[in-house]
Amino acid sequence: MTTSIAVFGSAFNPPSLGHKSVLERLQHFDRVLLLPSYSHAWGKAMIDYDARCELVKAFIEDLGLPNLELCLLEKEIAVGNESVTTYAVLEELQKRLPDTELTFVVGPDNFLNFGKFYKSDEILKKWQILACPEVVKVRSTIIRENIVNNRSISHLTTERVARMLTDKLHYSFREYD
Secondary structure (H helix, E strand, O other): OOEEEEEEEEOOOOOOHHHHHHHHHHOOOOEEEEEEOOOOOOOOOOOOHHHHHHHHHHHHHHHOOOOEEEOOHHHHHOOOOOOOOHHHHHHHHHHHOOOEEEEEEEOHHHHOOHHHOOOHHHHHHHOEEEEOOOOOOOOHHHHHHHHHOOOOOOOOOOHHHHHHHHOHHHOOOOOOO
16 A cells, blocks of 8 residues: 655744644645755745754644654755755655655645746646645744744744743744844
């Protein structure tokens, strides 16, 4: 039997209840890989990669959904600080997991920009694409703004993530300090 894997790439800058609303609808997949962007393709400023990975781990624990996994593939295949394309990620995953059916999950940020993706036509030919907009409209930008303005974020993300984000002693908020 073929394993079905959903690949959900995002900046996770930081993980939000919007991400949660997408992930809750992916329970029919055997595995769902949460793939934080190593370097953003369009130059977006992000919290440190390792810190975002810690946040994603906490997010996964908070959600308690059995098929979720953190995937560090972008860091593994990155060259310097260059962004890693979706095409490169899917090619490498297919090479490592040849007997799997891969589905790339496109969230609201990328749905309208999919034509800008490197080799978007080839991605459409080789893999399944699932457009999965957020049900809960919570943007990571709002979380970051609330942190900067010392406002609560507990209603915007999960409990552990909120606690970790408000503890600035353990995280580098370069662009927000």
